[in-house]
Amino acid sequence: MLGYSHATSGALAWSGAAAALPLTVLTYPAMQSGEIRAVDLIMGTFLTAGAALLPDADHPSGTISHVLGPVSHYACKFISTISGGHRHGTHSFAFVALVTYGTWAGEHWLGRWFTLALVFFLLALAVKALNLGGTGDGPRAWITDIVLAACGTFAIDHWISDKPAWLPFAVGLGSLAHLLGDCLTDRGCRLLWPFKVRTRVPLIDRTGNKVETLIIAPLFALGTLALLWYTITNQP
Numbered sequence: 001m002l003g004y005s006h007a008t009s010g011a012l013a014w015s016g017a018a019a020a021l022p023l024t025v026l027t028y029p030a031m032q033s034g035e036i037r038a039v040d041l042i043m044g045t046f047l048t049a050g051a052a053l054l055p056d057a058d059h060p061s062g063t064i065s066h067v068l069g070p071v072s073h074y075a076c077k078f079i080s081t082i083s084g085g086h087r088h089g090t091h092s093f094a095f096v097a098l099v100t101y102g103t104w105a106g107e108h109w110l111g112r113w114f115t116l117a118l119v120f121f122l123l124a125l126a127v128k129a130l131n132l133g134g135t136g137d138g139p140r141a142w143i144t145d146i147v148l149a150a151c152g153t154f155a156i157d158h159w160i161s162d163k164p165a166w167l168p169f170a171v172g173l174g175s176l177a178h179l180l181g182d183c184l185t186d187r188g189c190r191l192l193w194p195f196k197v198r199t200r201v202p203l204i205d206r207t208g209n210k211v212e213t214l215i216i217a218p219l220f221a222l223g224t225l226a227l228l229w230y231t232i233t234n235q236p
């Protein structure tokens with residue numbers, strides 16, 4: 001699947017979860033009670049969209065590889081080598097658990113700077129995948145991405161007072177949405193990695209085909225807007 005489809009599927013998963021699930025699930029593993037404000041819902045949508053690109057950290061020519069120019073490119077090459085190549089370790093439930101708990105642990109033990117660095121990276125991914133900063137992979141595109149993500153991070157720093165309890169859930173959910181999307185392609189995913197079983201329900205025969213770009217991704221985007229509107233207007 002294309003980065004754009006992955007990002008919109010992450011956004012849809014977040015808005016669906018926010019509409020349907022109780023707050024204790026959204027703030028797992030912190031299990032906090034309280035409330036999620038409209039600003040959290042909207043920020044969470046962009047951050048989950050960005051998190052839906054994370055599993056492709058094993059792909060040296062994917063969206064995530066171009067997000068921060070040469071830095072992310074070499075990081076992806078390294079991750080690809082240690083995780084066993086494309087669609088191995090990072091396309092598994094083990095990876096979803098790792099990033100969920102990693103986010104929680106980072107927020108908990110490392111504090112605010114970790115949260116803001118992660119927010120910056122996820123926003124850069126969302127901006128890149130949704131083509132908000134223009135298309136292409138050259139310096140002009142990734143510098144625009146960095147500037148937009150930095151502005152978003154300052155906004156989040158201002159609006160979200162403390163470490164957001166829903167962030168680990170958003171990161172895990174985005175990654176999970178990515179895996180489900182990849183399972184719809186011919187190649188499938190090894191969800192139970194390191195076991196060799198491959199899960200695939202090949203409904204999308206070729207990455208970027210017309211069904212994906214003209215129907216699925218726009219429907220995901222519309223569904224996200226509808227669910228956010230529903231959740232925000234039905235808040236007590």
Ligand SMILES: [Zn+2]
Pocket residue numbers: 055056087091178182
């Ligand atoms: Zn993938």
